[in-house]
Amino acid sequence: MNIRAARTEDLDAIAALLAENGLSASDVTPDQLRDFAVAEDAHGSVVGSVGLEGFGAEALLRSLAVAKPERSAGLGTKLLLHAEYMALTLGVSELWLLTTTATDFFRRAGYLPVARPSAPTGLQSSTQFAQLCPSTAVCMKKKLKPNRARDPAVDKTAKH
Structure with missing residues (x-):
């Protein structure tokens, strides 16, 4: 798997x-x-996505998705780590998200449930x-620690 910056031509595949x-x-x-x-994947097909929507020192983590055939292989975790690294490089200190299905996944990654x-205010708007x-989505947040010098999703020596 190769994780890279999204390009305009990826929009349909992401959707x-x-x-x-x-x-x-x-x-x-x-x-x-x-x-x-x-x-x-090895054929150049988009099999995962993740995005950030920035609001100053906070950002909304969004659109974390993995194609069904690629699930349970750690790709979601790699994409999440990559997004956290991207956030740090953008000066974000806190990531927020809403989820209806992946609370346990995000909790294992250090995200904590909080009241929506x-x-x-920027995120709420x-x-x-x-x-x-939906209003039933779980709101979660994580304070980022700016101690990562490299992107763990592409750093072959980093432990995942």
């Missing part, structure tokens, strides 16, 4: 992947792709918070 995972792609635009990454109204994610 299909999000739909396959029951996630909305209606607000994913070419402009947003600058803060997205994709995983591609405690999210920063995002399309994800305000319109797309």
